[in-house]
Amino acid sequence: MEGREQGIVIPIEARLARKALKGDQQAFAEIVGLYQDKLYHMAFRMLGSRQEAEDVVQEAFLRVYRNLDRYDEGMKFSTWIYRIATNLCIDRLRKRKATYSLDAESTEHEGLDGYAVIPSDDRTPESEMLLSETQRIVRQAIDTLPAKYKSVMVLRYLHDLSLQEIGEVLDMPVTTVKTRVHRGREYLRKKLERKL
Amino acid sequence: MNCAQASRLMHEYFDGDLAHEDASELKAHLGGCPECRERFNDYERTEGFLHMALAAPVGRTEADRAALTDRILKSVPGRRSRRLAR
Numbered sequence: 129m130e131g132r133e134q135g136i137v138i139p140i141e142a143r144l145a146r147k148a149l150k151g152d153q154q155a156f157a158e159i160v161g162l163y164q165d166k167l168y169h170m171a172f173r174m175l176g177s178r179q180e181a182e183d184v185v186q187e188a189f190l191r192v193y194r195n196l197d198r199y200d201e202g203m204k205f206s207t208w209i210y211r212i213a214t215n216l217c218i219d220r221l222r223k224r225k226a227t228y229s230l231d232a233e234s235t236e237h238e239g240l241d242g243y244a245v246i247p248s249d250d251r252t253p254e255s256e257m258l259l260s261e262t263q264r265i266v267r268q269a270i271d272t273l274p275a276k277y278k279s280v281m282v283l284r285y286l287h288d289l290s291l292q293e294i295g296e297v298l299d300m301p302v303t304t305v306k307t308r309v310h311r312g313r314e315y316l317r318k319k320l321e322r323k324l
Numbered sequence: 325m326n327c328a329q330a331s332r333l334m335h336e337y338f339d340g341d342l343a344h345e346d347a348s349e350l351k352a353h354l355g356g357c358p359e360c361r362e363r364f365n366d367y368e369r370t371e372g373f374l375h376m377a378l379a380a381p382v383g384r385t386e387a388d389r390a391a392l393t394d395r396i397l398k399s400v401p402g403r404r405s406r407r408l409a410r
Binding site: 189 | 393
């Protein structure tokens, strides 16, 4: 019976992944439909730029497509796809930092570890208008977090992932995730107490 | 319980991992320590702000969404099914 294997219900994504692997484009389109918004929202919160968020989402789905044969059904599909997208975002944030550091003269924008952070400059007016002043201040504070903290905080507060799941997505022990959430929370508390 | 221990338990609380017995100890400490109470309130506010700011809608239209879907589907090699169809 479709959807069942030895009495075990196969999650819809795993079924779609199997079909897509056999060349079923409609099944792949359904995967895109299921995850596009989630990945875009995450990438946009990580990168603060529509263009970059779209590029990351496209690249993530391309990687998913190319690696369907390596998808391990023992892992939740969402964990796998978030891992791919998060890694792409982290890479971009690191590259930005590297580019910025090369010609940085000011240390005005510094994150938790003294990492330089560049403010994103291509937010569209529409997206800005949706943010209230408070939201803008909070977003600016989050933007100053270094990539390794930002990814943890975005997964936690945007997708409400458990610390255990975040550990699986980022492929790190849950104790490390905890430390990062605590440090991120502490940093933001201090950052926001003077501003709001 | 000292303030450093209380701070650790506050994080556990906001992680959703605070054990029941620790919760009553933390509560007792907060009852007698205005500094920690203020810190707790600050964390609570920060949590609220984080949820609000990160989960807020990103202002994307249905057209944006459709355009990206199109771009994604065009970027993946669709050879197998198309060749079969020909």
